[in-house]
Amino acid sequence: xxxxxxxxxxxxxxxxxxxxxxxxxxxxxxxxxxxxxxxxxxxxxxxxxxxxxxxxxxxxxxxxxxxxxxxxxxxxxxxxxxxxxxxxxxxxxxxxxxxxxxxxxxxxxxxxxxxxxxxxxxxxxxxxxxxxxxxxxxxxxxxxxxxxxxxxxxxxxxxxxxxxxxxxxxxxxxxxxxxxxxxxxxxxxxxxxxxxxxxxxxxxxxxxxxxxxxxxxxxxxxxxxxxxxxxxxxxxxxxxxxxxxxxxxxxxxxxxxxxxxxxxxxxxxxxxxxxxxxxxxxxxxxxxxxxxxxxxxxxxxxxxxxxxxxxxxxxxxxxxxxxxxxx
Amino acid sequence: xxxxxxxxxxxxxxxxxxxxxxxxxxxxxxxxxxxxxxxxxxxxxxxxxxxxxxxxxxxxxxxxxxxxxxxxxxxxxxxxxxxxxxxxxxxxxxxxxxxxxxxxxxxxxxxxxxxxxxxxxxxxxxxxxxxxxxxxxxxxxxxxxxxxxxxxxxxxxxxxxxxxxxxxxxxxxxxxxxxxxxxxxxxxxxxxxxxxxxxxxxxxxxxxxxxxxxxxxxxxxxxxxxxxxxxxxxxxxxxxxxxxxxxxxxxxxxxxxxxxxxxxxx
Numbered sequence: 001x002x003x004x005x006x007x008x009x010x011x012x013x014x015x016x017x018x019x020x021x022x023x024x025x026x027x028x029x030x031x032x033x034x035x036x037x038x039x040x041x042x043x044x045x046x047x048x049x050x051x052x053x054x055x056x057x058x059x060x061x062x063x064x065x066x067x068x069x070x071x072x073x074x075x076x077x078x079x080x081x082x083x084x085x086x087x088x089x090x091x092x093x094x095x096x097x098x099x100x101x102x103x104x105x106x107x108x109x110x111x112x113x114x115x116x117x118x119x120x121x122x123x124x125x126x127x128x129x130x131x132x133x134x135x136x137x138x139x140x141x142x143x144x145x146x147x148x149x150x151x152x153x154x155x156x157x158x159x160x161x162x163x164x165x166x167x168x169x170x171x172x173x174x175x176x177x178x179x180x181x182x183x184x185x186x187x188x189x190x191x192x193x194x195x196x197x198x199x200x201x202x203x204x205x206x207x208x209x210x211x212x213x214x215x216x217x218x219x220x221x222x223x224x225x226x227x228x229x230x231x232x233x234x235x236x237x238x239x240x241x242x243x244x245x246x247x248x249x250x251x252x253x254x255x256x257x258x259x260x261x262x263x264x265x266x267x268x269x270x271x272x273x274x275x276x277x278x279x280x281x282x283x284x285x286x287x288x289x290x291x292x293x294x295x296x297x298x299x300x301x302x303x304x305x306x307x308x309x310x311x312x313x314x315x316x317x318x319x320x321x322x323x324x325x326x327x
Numbered sequence: 328x329x330x331x332x333x334x335x336x337x338x339x340x341x342x343x344x345x346x347x348x349x350x351x352x353x354x355x356x357x358x359x360x361x362x363x364x365x366x367x368x369x370x371x372x373x374x375x376x377x378x379x380x381x382x383x384x385x386x387x388x389x390x391x392x393x394x395x396x397x398x399x400x401x402x403x404x405x406x407x408x409x410x411x412x413x414x415x416x417x418x419x420x421x422x423x424x425x426x427x428x429x430x431x432x433x434x435x436x437x438x439x440x441x442x443x444x445x446x447x448x449x450x451x452x453x454x455x456x457x458x459x460x461x462x463x464x465x466x467x468x469x470x471x472x473x474x475x476x477x478x479x480x481x482x483x484x485x486x487x488x489x490x491x492x493x494x495x496x497x498x499x500x501x502x503x504x505x506x507x508x509x510x511x512x513x514x515x516x517x518x519x520x521x522x523x524x525x526x527x528x529x530x531x532x533x534x535x536x537x538x539x540x541x542x543x544x545x546x547x548x549x550x551x552x553x554x555x556x557x558x559x560x561x562x563x564x565x566x567x568x569x570x571x572x573x574x575x576x577x578x579x580x581x582x583x584x585x586x587x588x589x590x591x592x593x
Binding site: 031032033054056059060061062063064065066067068069070072073076084085086087122126 | 353354355356359360461462463466467468469470472473474475476477522544545546547571572573574577578
């Protein structure tokens with residue numbers, strides 16, 4: 001029975017012959033990796049009649065490096081090597097194989113199994129993995145770049161907000177006195193009209209004009225004239241409450257908005273301002289002001305209010321200046 | 328003694344003697360490759376074994392792709408090991424790429440190294456006009472692919488030995504998993520650094536007496552390359568061994584030991 005397995009198989013074919021033609025490469029080498037024998041199948045893969053001299057002769061260059069790096073320690077430690085992936089180099093092609101080796105009787109017996117289809121499959125997997133890694137890397141880089149851009153945009157946005165605040169300040173400020181300008185004043189009066197309508201409240205306006213200002217300019221020159229207007233602006237700010245608004249209408253004309261203030265209250269305030277300006281000390285030259293007071297009444301609009309204030313101021317001028325009139 | 332480095336590089340010190348032999352492993356392995364060599368010197372020398380960061384049982388968390396992007400990083404590992412143990416006048420035995428790591432270290436600190444012993448050295452693996460390193464860029468790329476496809480397999484050969492032959496199966500499997508999860512990226516970079524480095528211009532600067540152990544049939548560092556190294560290092564000696572292949576310290580430990588002893592005796 002034993003003999004029939006290892007000696008003769010089916011009507012006279014020997015196991016030797018079976019091994020010779022089996023669908024795998026079989027090879028024996030010495031411990032210096034010199035090839036002692038190989039089966040017919042392996043010879044046919046290489047298209048040769050005689051086995052090459054050395055294991056290295058069978059391998060691609062990359063496989064040689066790999067083999068020399070990993071085979072000797074492994075066979076030394078375990079007496080065998082399992083499933084080492086290598087590439088055989090024949091005259092016509094490269095054949096990916098898995099190699100198993102076992103050390104027996106001071107020799108290495110090796111079996112090679114071709115894995116062309118599987119190798120292509122693995123190559124594709126490897127390629128897909130590389131691509132995935134590359135995409136991941138690119139994505140990371142793009143993300144970092146995007147974060148940088150977003151930071152930049154945020155910075156620019158902040159700059160814009162600040163610029164807008166500056167611009168708004170510039171657009172609503174009178175450059176000479178630093179007071180609010182006429183445009184801002186008008187907007188605020190319109191707001192107050194809306195508010196008063198809604199809340200059935202009232203507000204008042206003081207239209208203030210410097211008396212004989214032309215004389216100041218003519219006597220001291222325009223720079224001093226400007227300085228007087230600046231000094232007056234400061235005094236007006238001192239005279240008013242934080243929720244009042246002091247604006248320069250243009251020239252030597254100023255207006256003060258007094259929210260939640262009725263006619264009588266406004267008149268008292270106007271009189272106080274007139275008196276304080278009259279009696280205050282001045283850096284360059286003493287001046288006086290005439291004031292027209294008007295108070296919002298239902299159905300008033302911006303231009304009605306302005307003309308009411310104008311009319312009151314006109315009466316103060318008529319009355320000899322340095323006085324207060326109420327429309 | 329710097330315990331951080333001792334742990335980081337998994338340093339093992341043995342033997343009795345005043346002079347120290349430091350063994351440095353090559354690419355693709357670790358200090359275990361010296362197990363048939365190192366014991367032969369323990370009677371007369373202090374013997375130091377270590378793993379480069381990223382290899383063997385080193386602390387892989389200490390690996391950084393920047394530091395180990397060139398052989399300088401590996402040379403720094405070697406110097407760190409020597410400094411951690413406060414070593415002087417060492418003999419370095421470097422296999423393969425560690426020969427060149429030794430070159431860099433000896434130039435940086437000539438006083439540290441009394442002798443340098445190279446096994447299978449090559450200062451440049453890539454072919455260039457006028458220089459045959461033996462490999463084209465495409466060969467190296469094919470090697471990297473091959474490593475990747477083989478990775479899970481070669482990780483295994485170290486495991487049982489590293490854990491001791493009697494180690495129980497669970498521990499071994501744990502260790503394999505650890506290897507498998509940590510190594511491929513590091514091994515790939517080590518391979519890239521090894522096979523693309525160019526140390527040729529450094530060789531003439533070596534002042535340390537050097538032994539070059541060369542074998543036949545070394546597919547990684549052929550005889551011509553060993554002779555080239557010999558021609559460039561002023562105080563060098565060239566020995567062509569009986570052993571074949573790139574790993575005489577594994578295949579022919581006895582011959583390797585006697586070659587080293589003969590050189591030490593000089």
